[in-house]
Amino acid sequence: MKVLLTCIIAILYYLPVRAQFNDSTYYHLGLSATGSLNKTNTSDAYLLNNGLNFGVKKKDAVLNFNSTWLYGKQNRQLSNNDFSSTLNFNLYKTFPHFYYWGLLNYATSFSLKINHQTQAGLGIAYNLIDKENFNINISDGVLYDTSNLLADDRYDTFRNSFRLQYRMLIKDLILFEGNNFLQNSFANGSDYIIRSTNKLGIKLKKWISLTSSLNYNRMNITRSENLNLTYGITIDQYF
Template sequence: MNYTATGIVNKTNDGRSYVLNNNLRFSISKKRISANSSALWIYGKQNESRTNNDIIAALDFNIYERRQPARFYTWGLASYESSFSLKINARVQTGLGIGYNIVDRPNVVFIVSDGILYEHSDLYQTPEGIDNDYETARNSFRIKFRWVIKNRVTIDGSDFLQHALNDRKDYIVKSNTNVSVKLLRWLSFTTSLVYNKISLTNRENLLLNYGLTIEKYF
């Protein structure tokens, strides 16, 4: 179980702003299967005007092949997202695909995966002529990495590119990179860089957070 709380508050004579980021994750890992769930809430204001109210909830699983080391695996995903900053009322994605562990060592992991997602979205605003409430199928390509340095510093992240199968101009970009320095066995100082872009609404956000992470292993 992993909980991260980060944020920033800025107050001057000319105004004030703040962004708070809360992220809760729970993972189970066995030899042939792993499951991960996460819930993210980002809220922000600038001079009493709301800039962020973003909620993301996701559940995914991986099923690995029997032979060891297991290079190939099958993945499944279900997610829900609502984002004020990206102008999304609601978006649901479900899908399946395959992945390959290019590097799988105790301290270094590098994975690529690809698959097909079904998406139903309700958007705040879209260019003229495009329905705000629509369905589509997407190709989802992901790069995932993790590097542990002397059991003290961890660098990890994942990057997604999701193109609609019927329109190459309709795409989603997601990038999340974290650097964590262990202070205690259960406590770490964490910095994260998050970037999102949606071509249909022509919206993007970039968040640089720093704060504390609490981890508990059972």
């Protein structure tokens, strides 16, 4: 793993660096490796949070692939083994600051008591603030959700999916960004999902940052939730 990470950093070091997508930028690669460790005389716990993001921009469309894996143990007992992989696209074809989106997501989660979950949906989004260093975006749409829970309970439902997203870069040094989702079932008011990821990054170079991430997830139908604070490095490369 150390050799692989060293090779990746060496390759990215020689790629041309840019701050964000622009007219001459068509690809984005992001890698993150964060975690936490706590050990005392009577207990020990650790948590690893790894992520991969790859994006492609072509004229009026953006395609993104994102995967995350959260793994942890507490006193040698498994606490987290949570995997999520998302493919989504944005289509900019109408008004300024407005676009359509589509999403396909697959997830498994030990901590949220999910064997398998697949979501697919469409919706609209609008940039309330759309500046180079400051962006606030809201989106809404409909998802079809089919899941298999750890209790071997299979169910399907349609959900309203609302998202608040933000990104703020201060003096090309400090980065705040977050994705926050609320997904309510149309059929059952007590069946809702909350997903919240908020990050603070301090750039060491344009392509590498020290990162702290706060993640909160709740799946109310299984009465399960998790809250995790991790820290590590993030590699961001546009080319």
